[in-house]
Amino acid sequence: MTALRPPRHRPDPRAVWWWTLQWLVFAAVLAVVAGALWVLLDPWWPAAAGGALTALVLVAAVVAPRAQYRFQRWEVTDQAVYTRKGWLWHTWRVAPMSRVQTVDTEQGPLQRAFGLANVKVTTASAQGAVMIEALDHGLAAELADKLTAITHATPGDAT
Amino acid sequence: MTSWQTLSRRSLGVTAVKSAGIAAPAGVVVARVASGLDWPVEGVVAACAAAAVLVVAGALVLDVLWLRATRWRLTGERLELRSGILHRKHRSVPRERIRSVDLKADPVLRLFGLAAVKVGTGEHASGEHDELTLDPLARQDAEKLRRTLLSLAGGQPPEGSLAELDWAWLRYAPLTVWTVAGGALVAGAAYKPLDALGLNPVKNGLADALWEWITERPWQAVPLLLGLNVLVGLVGAVAVFAEYWGRYRLEREPGRLRLTRGLLTTRSLTLAERRLRGVELVEGLLLRLGGGARVKAVATGLRKKDDEDVDDVSALTPPMPRELAVEVAERICGAPLPALRPRPAAARARRLRRAPAEIAVVAAVAAALDLLWLPSWIWLVAALDVPFSLGYALAEYRALAHGLGERHLVTRYGVAARRTVALDRDGVIGWTVTQSPFQRRLGLITVTATTAAGAGHYDVVDVGAEEGLELAARAVPGLLGPFLTTR
Incomplete structure (x- = not known):
């Protein structure tokens, strides 16, 4: 039976904590909203719903990052960039080197705290860039340099 | 010079x-x-x-x-x-x-x-x-x-005509939603200028008189108004077709397609074949029932810019008989289009299972409206939704098909407008494969070819997992292949 094999590399293990922190920030925002509902509204049930949602997000904060870490992978060969992500809705993406237009690294404020970075590989399609998420930022810079070198060496007009 | x-x-x-x-x-x-x-x-x-x-x-x-x-x-x-x-x-x-x-x-x-x-x-x-x-x-x-x-030798005839207007195609002109919207559309458009000239129909009592007439004799007035509406729509659709597609001609010149059209305002447009990544056969619901289709170009750099220029180069043909449209599409592609394969039965099952959920939503909305203020006939609408949802699910499944030609990847989809896209295999600049939890249970995947042209990506939705991966691997050799395993 034909199937897609997993890409070779995992994200940096610190990614789990980065994702967890994102969920916790989300939970905190929900908790504040639920609190505000409790204070401002007379009926009790909007606040209770907010509280329940907060509890759900807290559970997700424990489960989701670990599941995501187990599924998320990436790989770069001389011919293509290959990624796999999403723990419920799976997504695999392949972009050939000959069609790569730009290679960038990105780092959000939370990621900087964990020393992580993303590598963004852009092609001419409206489908959006292929993202290699949550690498050690030194490794990300190295990988971006390597990708740029490979794309320069690969002939192709990128469209 | x-x-x-x-x-x-x-x-x-x-x-x-x-x-x-x-x-x-x-x-x-x-x-x-x-x-x-x-x-x-x-x-x-x-x-x-x-x-x-x-x-x-x-x-x-x-x-x-x-x-x-x-x-x-x-x-x-x-x-x-x-x-x-x-x-x-x-x-x-x-x-x-x-x-x-x-x-x-x-x-x-x-x-x-x-x-x-x-x-x-x-x-x-x-x-x-x-x-x-x-x-x-x-x-x-x-x-x-x-x-x-365009460095064409003086006077040398073009390489060949791909299509030329046949006024018999005028019969496809009314087969759009605009015909049904017809008179209402014209009335809406005419309101502003009439108002500017001091002839506001609402203010001068014409609208009131009309409303009175409708409520007094609904059995005569409503069919008459509907008929008038469609008549205006028909005339409008035919007029627009004639002006837009009159003198239509599509020719191939070395390295490009030349499109000339327009009855009163004439236009001559060129599309470099270097930018062409495939063609699309579009069959609107009414047009499809009438046996017609249009051909559109899938090309790079055709996205609308922010100017008044509305010349749509991508519309390569007017609505024409379907067989002819296929022939034109194949001649533009320079290769025959492959026979299409249907999706596995699981794809139909997925759509039929989704229908009850939609029906439940409609029923819930009906219940809420019934509680609030609307009379109970709202339930009739909800009841009619049952055959509609199921019928739509089946139609959606029947529209889905895919195939691989010697030079093109073909995917067909859509109910309101059935689109058959033939994408040049050389124009594929990447693959995206997705699988939702529901698809995983049914052994289905969605394979998306990304491209620089047209919509930017073309999807083969709900194809069998193995078939979809093999389709992608064969369409662009060496791209997805290295990442496949046989278990």
Whole structure:
């Protein structure tokens, strides 16, 4: 039976904590909203719903990052960039080197705290860039340099 | 042709006619104001005439200045244009980058034997210097310039006609939703101008009278109004088809397609084959029931820019008989389109299972409306939704198909408009494979080919997991293949 094999590399293990922190920030925002509902509204049930949602997000904060870490992978060969992500809705993406237009690294404020970075590989399609998420930022810079070198060496007009 | 040249002086005639067209309403406005002032009749006529003469004279003076300020020349390397009365501009396009030379002539320009020439490089990303317009040139000069710029040998006939208008296709013209919307659309569009002329139908009681008539004799009034609506729609659709597609012709020239069309306003458009990544067969619901289809180009750099230019180069044919549309599509592609394969039964099961969820939502909305204020007949709507949802699910499944030709990946989808996209396999610049938890249980995946052209990505939704991966691997050898395993 034909199937897609997993890409070779995992994200940096610190990614789990980065994702967890994102969920916790989300939970905190929900908790504040639920609190505000409790204070401002007379009926009790909007606040209770907010509280329940907060509890759900807290559970997700424990489960989701670990599941995501187990599924998320990436790989770069001389011919293509290959990624796999999403723990419920799976997504695999392949972009050939000959069609790569730009290679960038990105780092959000939370990621900087964990020393992580993303590598963004852009092609001419409206489908959006292929993202290699949550690498050690030194490794990300190295990988971006390597990708740029490979794309320069690969002939192709990128469209 | 290396010396600086002027635009055609006959442009002045065009300006005179067009400004006279603007002057007429100006005269009417003056007349309305003057009649309020209790002037003698001669005075009103004189004022109108003066206003009209002023408008025309002003336009002519501006045009003379414009013509005197504008010069263009074609050298061995570049096409150059100097223009601007106060703000001088010098634009220059290297000849080897010119990809399209489009001609356009509205009825007035045609009356004077003129045409506007738009020269494009097809590189929309490069910014402002990507096109240049010579408006107007004498018709034969415009045609000569087109041939020179696109380096076609003088007088040599084009390589071959791909399609030419057959007025029998007019029967497909009414097969759009616009026909049904017809009269209501016209009434809506006419409201504003009528209001401006002081003939507001709501204020002067016409609408009230109409409403009274409808409520008094609904059995005569409603069918009559609906019939009138469709009649207006029919006439409108036929008129639009005739104006848009009259004199239609699609030809292949070396390295490009040339599209000429337009009954009153004639257009000649070019599409470089270098930018073509495939074709799309579009069958709107009504058009499909009538056995017709249209062909559209899947090409790079056709995205609408923010100007008034609405010339849609991607519409390659008018609605025409389906077999003919397929033939034209195959000739543009230069390869036969493959036979299409249906999706596995699981894809149908997935759609049928989704239908009850939709029905439940509609029922819930109906219940809420019933509780609030609407009468109980809302439940009839909810009941009608059951066969509709199931029918739609089946239609959606039947529309889905895919195939792999010698040069193209073909995917078909859509109920309201069934689209069959043949994407050049060389135009695929990546793959995205997705699988939702529901698809995982049914052994289905969605394979998406990404491309720089057209919609940017084309999906093969709910294909069998193994079949989909093999399709992608075979469509572009060496891209997805290295990442597949056989377990």
